[in-house]
Amino acid sequence: MNFEWTDEQQAFRRKLVDFLAANLPEDWEEFSKHGPASPALTEFARGFCRKLAENGMLFPHWPKDIGGEGLGPWEQQILAEVMWEYGEPRGGQYMNVNWIGPTMLKYGTEAQKAKYLPQISAGEMLWCQGFSEPNSGSDLASLRTRAELEGDHYKVNGQKIWTSYAGLADTCFLLTRTSDDRKKGITILLVPMDTPGITVRQIPSLIGEGDIHEVFFDDVIVPVGQRFGEEGQAWEIIGYSLTNERLGIPRYHLAREALDRAVGILKANGEFTRETVKAEAARCAALCEAARTAIYAIVQKRVDGGTVGPESSSARYATVQAERAVSEFVVEYVPEALAGQSAFLQMHHQRGIVAGIASGAAEIQLNIIASDVLQLPREPR
Amino acid sequence: MLLSLSEDQTQILDFIDSLTRPYAAVPMHDVSFALTSDALDAELVEGGFLDVMAMEELGAVTAALVVEKLARLPFAVEAAASALVRPLLDPELPRPLCLVEEGSLRKPVRFLKPGATVVVVGEGSVRSFTAGEEHVRSAGDEVLYGYPVAFLTGVPAETRSHDVTSERLLTAWRGALAAEAAGLLAAALASVTTYVGERKQFGRPIATFQALRHRLAEIQVATNGVYWLALRAAMTGTAGDAALAALHAQEAAKRVGYDFHQFLGAMGMTLEHPLHLWTYRLKLLTAELGGRGAQAVAAADAIWGD
Numbered sequence: 001m002n003f004e005w006t007d008e009q010q011a012f013r014r015k016l017v018d019f020l021a022a023n024l025p026e027d028w029e030e031f032s033k034h035g036p037a038s039p040a041l042t043e044f045a046r047g048f049c050r051k052l053a054e055n056g057m058l059f060p061h062w063p064k065d066i067g068g069e070g071l072g073p074w075e076q077q078i079l080a081e082v083m084w085e086y087g088e089p090r091g092g093q094y095m096n097v098n099w100i101g102p103t104m105l106k107y108g109t110e111a112q113k114a115k116y117l118p119q120i121s122a123g124e125m126l127w128c129q130g131f132s133e134p135n136s137g138s139d140l141a142s143l144r145t146r147a148e149l150e151g152d153h154y155k156v157n158g159q160k161i162w163t164s165y166a167g168l169a170d171t172c173f174l175l176t177r178t179s180d181d182r183k184k185g186i187t188i189l190l191v192p193m194d195t196p197g198i199t200v201r202q203i204p205s206l207i208g209e210g211d212i213h214e215v216f217f218d219d220v221i222v223p224v225g226q227r228f229g230e231e232g233q234a235w236e237i238i239g240y241s242l243t244n245e246r247l248g249i250p251r252y253h254l255a256r257e258a259l260d261r262a263v264g265i266l267k268a269n270g271e272f273t274r275e276t277v278k279a280e281a282a283r284c285a286a287l288c289e290a291a292r293t294a295i296y297a298i299v300q301k302r303v304d305g306g307t308v309g310p311e312s313s314s315a316r317y318a319t320v321q322a323e324r325a326v327s328e329f330v331v332e333y334v335p336e337a338l339a340g341q342s343a344f345l346q347m348h349h350q351r352g353i354v355a356g357i358a359s360g361a362a363e364i365q366l367n368i369i370a371s372d373v374l375q376l377p378r379e380p381r
Numbered sequence: 382m383l384l385s386l387s388e389d390q391t392q393i394l395d396f397i398d399s400l401t402r403p404y405a406a407v408p409m410h411d412v413s414f415a416l417t418s419d420a421l422d423a424e425l426v427e428g429g430f431l432d433v434m435a436m437e438e439l440g441a442v443t444a445a446l447v448v449e450k451l452a453r454l455p456f457a458v459e460a461a462a463s464a465l466v467r468p469l470l471d472p473e474l475p476r477p478l479c480l481v482e483e484g485s486l487r488k489p490v491r492f493l494k495p496g497a498t499v500v501v502v503g504e505g506s507v508r509s510f511t512a513g514e515e516h517v518r519s520a521g522d523e524v525l526y527g528y529p530v531a532f533l534t535g536v537p538a539e540t541r542s543h544d545v546t547s548e549r550l551l552t553a554w555r556g557a558l559a560a561e562a563a564g565l566l567a568a569a570l571a572s573v574t575t576y577v578g579e580r581k582q583f584g585r586p587i588a589t590f591q592a593l594r595h596r597l598a599e600i601q602v603a604t605n606g607v608y609w610l611a612l613r614a615a616m617t618g619t620a621g622d623a624a625l626a627a628l629h630a631q632e633a634a635k636r637v638g639y640d641f642h643q644f645l646g647a648m649g650m651t652l653e654h655p656l657h658l659w660t661y662r663l664k665l666l667t668a669e670l671g672g673r674g675a676q677a678v679a680a681a682d683a684i685w686g687d
Contacts, residue, residue, distance in 0.1 A: 002382065004382070005382055074382050279674055289610060289622075290629055296382065300385055311605075367594065373598070377585075377589050379590075
């Protein structure tokens, strides 16, 4: 057992950091306040991801024959940590690395892989995730957006909400209902966002500009070839996707960076002397590092070829706790940061609110831990 | 980065499983507040399980794994100090090893008895002596902890000085505390989950009520965190990692103290259920090394100090 990075892993991290230093604009922190889904950052990310791809840093953990460098899960984690430490300059394209890419590789048809993988690995593709609906949030299996099979196409009608990146995405990874069977009646369609019948409305948010939307589908025609997986296979596929998504965002690392910066501000002002403040900071650090080690244990499982199971929910919940603790620490002890005095801490705080809500609410993670980690009998439904 | 257990580590844990099988349950009709076994202790010593830290291919992480594993037993074993602290002083020091902070004589000392080695950690010195009858005052029969404890009457004028800094000793102590707490938390959690999965009220297992499920799930998250932070502290040996691990352990221990007994309802008030054998050890661990606040400040100084 060794908790230290190898020389090669350290060199990989340095290479990424050097690349960011050379390729991010000087006012990057200020610029990144626009938010990852803003038009400005999305436009920047398209160029930036293209450069990452050209330098083998967009999918270094993928096999070489599909645009990667053949590196492993630890390098994937290092990549994620460095990107989040810098405020995620990949914008919404981080999703390609986290879960769309792996899901496409596992479940896509050859035609879909041939169509999408080159665009994804070139850093040219932005997706949105058409999951939640007005009456289907945590109870995702109750979704009602219907896809009727009509010959060689589906006709889609319904509404999605709180959809990140929808305003500028190229394609929607859309969950639809194709039969009344609760979980086995859900089917995934890959829908170009410029298809007639799609209307997108932005929802002002606490996260930042352009992040969440309502998406309306009125008689939207989607060819059968755009179905992803079999009819009714969506629940299995999104289970796989969300496991990847939960691990893919190293919020513990961003939170730790925010904590270190907050402490840096306190020290610079001679205020990191009170033991009560130090103790609070240490509690935050313990939560960040506990989350980090929980995630790393899962990365090791991937390295060893194991299947990641419900322990990802435990690690995710640990991350949520760390994120919240650091956000609260900043508000309590460095309140000026959220009044325009620290672009980085403000960005952290804005994104922190997402931690326990997106990709499965924290309470859902607790349910999964109770049932599948602790093996407690399930709640009656 | 490599977080898998080595074959040697897996094998040692398997050996411990086999060796401790007769001690995995509370003896019939035993309602002790603290359960100990000289036979178990002797078997662990004979098997060399408390000496793995000094073995090159095993080291401190293996010692932490051993401590964590042994802490899961209903029997209290003096393993943490022997396995993770004694190698820094003198691997031949007589056991049990009792760690005390200079000036804290009013506090009960775990495993203290005549013949034990008492290690006194002061501001700038680490000293030890073998406790005689005159150094030990019995705590009587009214002890509410899951460890055998006694009081130290004083420190003799003649002590042995050790060539190790107080800081280094405290780091090892914090790491040992975290490893032991990780095992205690895991065992208590397993005990409680079994009970709430079987106990029925309102026609269904009480584990099906979300009021319990979410709190138990949060404790699982904390327990997992303590386990990994304890292993990391053992591996890196840094003051910051050890203090964070001990802090997280004491935070978790404080949190579960009442919750676990609450989940057992009236059964949680009895000595017929073994839960107290783990939780009332955790209680005393929360008082060690100055408690959570002291660990937190130590961690902050180690991480962000000048």
